[in-house]
Amino acid sequence: MFDLWLAPSAALLLGYLLGSIPFGLLLAKAVGAGDLRKIGSGNIGATNVLRTGRKGIAAATLILDVAKGAVAVLVGGMLAREGALLAGAGAFFGHCYPVWLRFNGGKGVATYLGIALALHWPCGLVYAGVWLAAFATLRYSSVGGMLAAISAPVSAAAFGRFDLVPLFLGLTIVLLWKHRGNIMRLLTGTEPRVGNSH
Numbered sequence: 001m002f003d004l005w006l007a008p009s010a011a012l013l014l015g016y017l018l019g020s021i022p023f024g025l026l027l028a029k030a031v032g033a034g035d036l037r038k039i040g041s042g043n044i045g046a047t048n049v050l051r052t053g054r055k056g057i058a059a060a061t062l063i064l065d066v067a068k069g070a071v072a073v074l075v076g077g078m079l080a081r082e083g084a085l086l087a088g089a090g091a092f093f094g095h096c097y098p099v100w101l102r103f104n105g106g107k108g109v110a111t112y113l114g115i116a117l118a119l120h121w122p123c124g125l126v127y128a129g130v131w132l133a134a135f136a137t138l139r140y141s142s143v144g145g146m147l148a149a150i151s152a153p154v155s156a157a158a159f160g161r162f163d164l165v166p167l168f169l170g171l172t173i174v175l176l177w178k179h180r181g182n183i184m185r186l187l188t189g190t191e192p193r194v195g196n197s198h
Contacts, residue, residue, distance in 0.1 A: 014072065015072040024057075027061055033053075036049065037101075045109065095108050108178060135194070142179055
């Protein structure tokens with residue numbers, strides 16, 4: 001009985017710890033760009049890092065946030081049969097609600113991408129394509145991220161990966177909740193486009 005829950009629990013915890021690493025915050029501080037929580041939107045993700053003017057650091061944050069989601073899934077899958085799903089969920093919640101930052105983390109868009117790519121790369125490619133297309137067209141980072149998240153459970157179902165639909169639905173709901181402030185600003189016409197001042 002102990003072994004039945006030990007490996008899944010380890011996968012979930014490992015995923016959470018990986019996901020909770022605030023790469024944007026750490027990189028911004030390392031290059032002297034200040035505390036991201038006091039800049040722009042206060043978010044710790046790549047979009048807010050970009051507001052510091054450090055494009056290279058923003059790109060590194062994006063890559064690392066994607067990578068931690070993917071690594072969590074791959075390592076979790078080695079620990080238990082259901083470990084990949086549990087570690088992916090853990091990584092997402094770790095990013096959004098890191099214990100080190102009093103559970104006030106990022107919005108999960110990049111980490112979600114890494115999770116989707118590692119669990120089923122075609123879904124990940126759809127996610128990335130929707131994100132990039134919406135961003136390139138509208139220049140709203142929030143809209144791109146939300147549409148990408150909505151596409152994940154839809155594409156999983158379309159590809160016949162119904163085992164992934166419940167996880168993706170859950171992550172999408174949390175991601176949309178994390179974007180509730182952006183949704184209100186979009187409705188009032190005050191949401192900043194990328195490239196504009198906050």
